[in-house]
Amino acid sequence: MEPTSDQGIPRVNRRMAIGLGAAVMAAVGLAACGRSSDGSTSTGTTPASNDPKDVAADAYVFGYPLVLMDVTRETGGPANHFVHQNPPTPAAKQVVRLNLDTLYSQAWLDLRAEPMVLQVPAMEAGRYWLMQFLDAWTNTAHDPSSADPKIKAGDRNPPYTYLVTGPGWKGSVPAGMTQLAMPTGTTWLIGRIEYKGDNDIQNVRALQQQLKLAPLSVWNADPNAVQGGPGAQPTGGGVPAQLVAQMDGPTFFNRLCAVMALNPPAPDDSDAMKRFATIGITPGATMSTAPADMLTAAATAARKSVAAYRDPKAQNQNGWTFNLGVGAYGTDYPLRAQVAAIGLGANLPRDAVYPTVNANADGGSRFRLTFAKDQLPPVGAFWSLTAYDAESYLVPNPAGIYSVGHLVPIAPAADGTVEITVQHADPGPDVPAGHWLPIPDSGRFSLTLRLYAPKDEVLNRKWQVPKLEQLS
Structure with a gap:
């Protein structure tokens, strides 16, 4: 994620997206507006407005994480390939709130054609690692780590082999693998390996290059032929949050509808989706009837509401602020949008608190x-x-x-x-x-x-x- 204030929707790029856990905890602050059961951001128990602009503004808050994730995916590396981060340098100015503790290995997984196999190599005792799997809506669905590798059956000794499956997959899990079922076909894998200073660089590089990632069919053909390696290069092409912020209303909502067709909302989102459908916002739709100026005005208002949001459940201990409700959001759409804006890729609290x-x-x-x-x-x-x-x-x-x-x-x-x-x-x-x-x-x-x-x-x-x- 990238330079700007923690108080607004920042200029966030893919590299910074995983480095702002601290900014998340600092900015998901103290007082907030309420959220009704249908996904609106009205105060307390006030019924949701049926005004089309208000409906569109709430749909923007609802869909912002999905659109930002999709644009971030486009600027990442090729699908189903790792991109390994280089060691952090204090002189770097393209990333705010640098993490000096772990190096990242990231991959955007496309699980629609078939599952992907991830193998995490053996690491020495005492070296922290985490493999975080986010769905397309920014929820952390799985988090195997050195603290809990989440092995469900069989040999609990490394290397650990995981079968990452998309929605509706009905195959059988090969022996020696632990299934990690994802609710969306698009998955962001964010791997973190503890980095212990300059003298440890080569050790971490070697571990990064031992991470294996391959389609199930390739793995089944010859597991020994699947190798790690130096990884791919990021695609680049702009700062995702800037690109999303520059979208006018029709562009944003058309993008939202298109991505929802590939990564449908959760069943618990049905009430919100019924409300959004009243102005034509549905998976796969084209925004051809709602006035363009109304949609753009709604998007502008929603961006301001995302920037201003403060979670009433955030913690304040002796002046230190943090949040124990991030990483998986349910129907808390304002919190989900605000965390995506300032800390895309936030961990579950059981993995890290900042x-x-x-x-x-x-x-x-x-x-x-x-x-x-x-x-x-x-x-x-x-x-x-x-x-x-x-x-x-x-x-x-x-x-x-x-x-x-x-x-x-x-x-x-x-x-x-x-x-x-x-x-x-x-x-x-x-x-x-x-x-x-x-x-x-x-x-x-x-x-x-x-x-x-x-x-x-x-x-x-x-x-x-x-x-x-x-x-x-």
Whole structure:
């Protein structure tokens, strides 16, 4: 996903689409309008409006994630091939809120002709990995990982082999495979493998190239002939969110109808679809009767509502904001659209949670984050704390330190507490290595605490993120 404010529909491209989990948690904020059972965004229990412009605006919110996913797919690599991410570089400005913890391996799967087989190689104990499968509507349907490889039967030792099937597939699952049934024929596979710094690059590259992906017929012909490799190159062709934002009303709604014909809405969407059908928005339709200016005005209003939406169920712990309801949305269409706009590819909370806090460094302000004894983030994998400037880029600094908590072991003090110094100036030798996180010398900044495979204490909110204290 790409540069702009977290508060609007950003200029999001495919590479950034998976790097903004933190922005999602920060921006799916505090107060929100309600949502009626038929998919409208009216307040509380107010009946949904039958005004065609209001219906079209709600249809835009409903369909925005699907259209954005489809445009993102077009700018990705060829269907059914991995595209492997290179190691992140702090100098990069094309991606905001860089994740310095994992490298991505992504593939757009077309499951309409036949299932695809994914094989994840054996990885050493302690290396986190996650294979996230999103349907065409941005819901995470499956999430095998190092914490839970989701093997349903048979040998539970790696490599792990998965049969990814589309809707309606009735074949038999070959021995040694675990079926992952997807509700839509278009699936976005986002693979993440833990990256442990510059000395680990070649190790991760080797693991990326051991990932295998092939149609079932090819796999059945000769499994040994299926190899990994360096992967394909992204197609490119523009920034998806910009391309969607530039669509006028008829263009957007025609695209929505066309993509719905290939990836139908869920059964629970039937009430909303009946309402949208009153102005001609149905799978496979062409918007030939609704006035073009009305559709464009509705699209403009809907984009503003998506940007302004704040989830009333979002968490705020000591100034840190995050959301435990993302990754699978049901009929919460406003939340689904807003997360797609600022964090396409958001994980399920059981896989990762990203509390984020905003602050101001004017006047050389110094800050401190203190974890009480035995109160470090409770995770099954690892955690990290990363600083970003006002534009959500990594903070340049002579020490070359951009995050703490993951690469350098944390050393508790004699009383068991762990302090992290957050300031621009080097604090000197009194602060142990791995305990200083540089921030800008002035202006706004933000911190994101990434919790990979968070434990129940995080998910049930028994563990609280400590307050970021301002010292001066």
